[in-house]
Amino acid sequence: MSRTFVIAEAGVNHNGDIGLAVELVAAAAEAGADAVKFQTFNADALATANAPKAAYQEKGTATYQTQREMLKALELPRDAYGELKNAADSVGLEFVSTPFDSDSLSFLVDNVGVKTLKIGSGDLTDGPLLLAAAKTGLPLIVSTGMSSLDEIAEALDVITFGKLNEGLPSGSDDFSGLHDTDSGRRALIGGVTLLHCTSLYPAPADLANLRAMQTIADRFGLPIGYSDHTEGTAVSLAAVALGAVTIEKHLTLDRTMDGPDHAASMEPESFADLVAGIRTIGEALGTSEKAPEQGEAEMQSRARKSLFAAGPVAAGASFRNTDLAAKRPGGGLSPMRFWDIIGSTAGRDYKADERIDP
Numbered sequence: 208m209s210r211t212f213v214i215a216e217a218g219v220n221h222n223g224d225i226g227l228a229v230e231l232v233a234a235a236a237e238a239g240a241d242a243v244k245f246q247t248f249n250a251d252a253l254a255t256a257n258a259p260k261a262a263y264q265e266k267g268t269a270t271y272q273t274q275r276e277m278l279k280a281l282e283l284p285r286d287a288y289g290e291l292k293n294a295a296d297s298v299g300l301e302f303v304s305t306p307f308d309s310d311s312l313s314f315l316v317d318n319v320g321v322k323t324l325k326i327g328s329g330d331l332t333d334g335p336l337l338l339a340a341a342k343t344g345l346p347l348i349v350s351t352g353m354s355s356l357d358e359i360a361e362a363l364d365v366i367t368f369g370k371l372n373e374g375l376p377s378g379s380d381d382f383s384g385l386h387d388t389d390s391g392r393r394a395l396i397g398g399v400t401l402l403h404c405t406s407l408y409p410a411p412a413d414l415a416n417l418r419a420m421q422t423i424a425d426r427f428g429l430p431i432g433y434s435d436h437t438e439g440t441a442v443s444l445a446a447v448a449l450g451a452v453t454i455e456k457h458l459t460l461d462r463t464m465d466g467p468d469h470a471a472s473m474e475p476e477s478f479a480d481l482v483a484g485i486r487t488i489g490e491a492l493g494t495s496e497k498a499p500e501q502g503e504a505e506m507q508s509r510a511r512k513s514l515f516a517a518g519p520v521a522a523g524a525s526f527r528n529t530d531l532a533a534k535r536p537g538g539g540l541s542p543m544r545f546w547d548i549i550g551s552t553a554g555r556d557y558k559a560d561e562r563i564d565p
């Protein structure tokens with residue numbers, strides 16, 4: 208099985224402070240993540256002036272703020288992204304950021320030089336953004352929180368259109384069902400990973416519905432991962448055991464900080480435990496082949512049995528079932544041959560506990 212790709216979602220847990228953002232990069236590397244991910248947006252382009260905050264955002268931020276005001280406080284200046292990418296490069300992490308508008312997407316691709324684009328669950332239905340992301344030709348990681356299978360299919364239709372066509376669709380009929388064509392499937396394979404997700408912060412474990420991962424994988428034939436908003440490590444570890452090729456988990460330096468996502472995030476020590484568990488599970492999953500593993504041959508001789516004489520047997524006598532016993536150690540005639548030996552002739556004298564000759 209391939210190594211699970213672990214994304215430390217720093218998101219907006221920098222609280223608008225570039226110094227804190229750099230610390231999150233270092234913490235992600237120290238914890239053993241493969242990538243560190245931020246969020247790139249223009250608050251004015253993302254939310255209307257009166258857009259309300261989600262309930263979880265209300266808990267961690269000033270109650271008098273609108274969503275746009277909260278987002279403005281969490282914006283990083285554009286020149287910060289080069290510094291963050293350099294910081295990630297210097298510690299061997301892939302730098303990823305989620306664009307929330309087309310200008311931010313172009314900036315990440317053309318100016319920052321990201322190699323992968325992450326589309327958040329909230330933008331699964333933002334057709335123009337999906338189309339622009341697809342046209343970059345970069346690998347896409349697409350979260351599917353809050354969605355139905357039909358909505359995922361429609362998003363993949365748009366992405367497929369963007370990968371196959373230079374122009375713009377004239378209407379939804381131009382891309383409807385396109386992901387499920389031969390050319391569509393070829394265009395998506397290797398270029399899109401879908402993340403199952405429950406968009407609650409934090410998400411109760413009993414709403415994780417991890418079995419839906421396989422449903423998504425079966426329906427679309429694409430690699431499947433999990434964006435985890437539950438508390439602790441258990442649900443992410445279960446997702447890896449179920450085949451998640453990517454795990455995304457929020458990282459913070461302090462869960463008690465003010466800010467919308469800190470309470471649903473993991474602190475560095477716990478994140479390191481998560482990564483260690485993911486690596487252990489990856490090793491334990493192995494392959495689909497069932498065969499004795501390295502080192503089990505010796506155990507076979509110790510734990511399995513051979514056929515032995517239960518008591519004295521004279522040469523030329525016919526073996527009776529009472530003449531044979533299955534005992535350790537193994538390495539001799541298998542007890543599965545018990546019925547073949549009954550009625551056969553002893554080729555020599557046997558004492559009790561002497562191994563029966565083949």
